[in-house]
Amino acid sequence: MTDDLCDLTARELVTLYGARRASPVDVMKAVLERTERLDPAVNAFCQLADDALDLARASESRWQRGAPLGPLDGIPVSIKDNISIAGLPTRFGSLATTPDIASSDSPCVARLREAGAICFGKTTLPDFAHKIVTDSPLTGVTRNPWDLSRTPGGSSGGAAAAVALGLGPIAIGTDGGGSIRIPAAFTGTFGFKPSFGRVPHAPRGPFGMLSHAGPMTRCVEDAAQTLSVISRPDSRDWYALPFDGADYVRGLSCQPVPRGVRIAYSPTLGLPLTVEPEIHEAVIRATTTFGGLGAYVAASDPPGVAHCNAIHTTLWRACCRQLTDDLSSGRATLDPSLQAYADAGNVISREALLGALIKRGELGAAVNAFFEQYDLVICPVYPGVALPLAGPESNGELFPHFTAWCNQLGLPAASLYVGMSATRVPVSIQIVGGRHADALVLWASHVLELAFGRAPFGELPRTLSAPETRATAV
Structure with missing residues (x-):
């Protein structure tokens, strides 16, 4: 089998497995070979598992017996390095951590293993995932495969770069503000x-x-399949929702047709920000597409996004302060921007922190009422396309203006490709649903994916070279 296996979705790979036209071993070898060839330029991975091929052989045997564990059996999945894989260190992208071997899997990794997926490597992130670009004193700079002079964003930048390059069709990331x-x-x-x-x-x-x-994937269906697996219950998370057994892949076709769906669109979410014309046009184009399919669309800003952003600033700084207080040593090795967030957290009073939490609940109620009028919101993910590596973002000064409100209010939200910019980097939009409307957001994403297609990943080069990107771990 060839390197082209790396360009297939998880669904396409499973079809090949079932037809005996490829095996998990073929795919895992192809992914590891491409990773060895391309990752030095983008720096998406910080660790690879030694047992990946052994796990692939076990999966191959199950497929040969006609007894796969499920639709992710034998699929390579990368895991962000703030999520534990038993047998590998969890470094959180930080020199302040030690390379101790994790003794157990985090919940999503445990569910993926039970489904036969191959968790084959850990992806890069900024120091303790604290900012929206990916560089750290531990692993250095991670680059965007579309343009090596740009960032892939953060903090799940390594995961995004890996999926774009076909270094595994699925990645697991985390999202605290975008x-x-x-x-x-x-x-x-x-x-x-x-x-x-x-x-x-x-x-x-x-x-x-x-x-x-x-999940982070090349297509909506793969993300839906992954969510059906990783949403299975685990008693270690006190915050977890009751397990409802939803089949999110089935939901892509079982949701209502666009006619009757109520969509609010907002190019700025009511914030005094300048949005690049290509992003503004993408929001309008996505909304117009739904309108053409019969959906009800109207311009409307969700209430309180600016207040949510202020609350996010307060809580994020307080979290960074708590993080650094919890470190027994090593604060001096932290990214200076993380130290700055922690220092800002030192001046937050208990009254201010409690006030932010109370206001958060009030805003949540107001947004719940908004989602009684509308089913979905279409808006930007970020005011522009991928940013250059050099600039204020390197110092952690950028803010997730259009995404943090979804974290404050617990809302499901997706980033979906809708086209390429004039500079040949992707343009995407955000789809947000009301509380617990995960299936509806995935369905809407699938509708637009069918309309706009997927990013032309085949245009990405098969050979890459870039300046040295890795720091020296200690």
């Missing part, structure tokens, strides 16, 4: 942040009230 959706938008991949608690996540740590684990 960390799945912004990298997905910058790389043209599909990123889905589930409702808060939909995917059990443990240990949650200082960012536990904001963080969501979710």
Whole structure:
């Protein structure tokens, strides 16, 4: 089999497995070979598992017996390095951690293993996932495969770059303010942040009230299939929603037709921000597409997004302070931008913190009422396309203006590719649903994917070279 296996979706690979036209061993070898060849330029991975081929052989045997564990059996999946894989260190992208071997899998990894998926490597992130670009003192700079002078976003930047390059068809990222959706938008991949608690996540740590684990893929169906697996219950997460056994792949075709669906569109979410014309046009084009299919569409800003962003600033700084307080040593090795967030958290009073949490609940009620009028919101993921590596983003000064409100309110949200910019980098839009409307957001994403197609990943080069991107781990 050839390197072309790396360009197939998980669904396409499973079809080949069932027809005996390819095996998990073929695919795993192809992914590892492409990773060895292309990853030095983009720096998407910080660790690879030694047992990947052994797991592929076990999966191959199950397929040969006609007894696969499910529709992800034998599919390579990468895992962001703030999620534990038993047998590998979990470094959180930070020199302040030690390379201790994890003794157990995090919930989503455990569910993927039970389904036969091959969790074959850990992807890069900024220091403790604290910012929306991916570079750290531990692993260095991660680059965007569409343009190596640009960032893939963060904090799940390594995951996004890996999927775009075909270094595994599925990645698991985390999102505390936009960390799945912004990298997905910058790389043209599909990123889905589930409702808060939909995917059990443990240990949650200082960012536990904001963080969501979710899939990053090349197509909506693969994300839906992954969500059906990783949303299965795990008692280690006290915040987890009751398990409802939803089949999110089936939901892609079982939701209502667009006629009757109520869509609000908002190019700025009511914020005083300048959105690049290509992003504005993408929002209008996506909305017009739904209108042409019979949906009701109207311009309307969800209430309180600016207030949500202010709350996010308060809570994020407080979380960073708690994180650094919990470190027994090593604060001096942290990214300076993380240290700055923690220092800002030191001046937040208990009254201000409690006030932010109370206001958060009030805004949640107002947004719940908004979603009684509308089923979905279409808006930007970020004001522009993938940013250059050099600039204020390197210092952690950028803010997830259009994404953080979904974390504050626990809303399901997706980043979906809709076209290429004049500079040949992806353009994406965000689809947001009301609380627990995960299936509806995935359905809407699938409708637009059928209309606009997927990113032209085949245009990405098969050979890459870039300046040295890795730092020296200690």
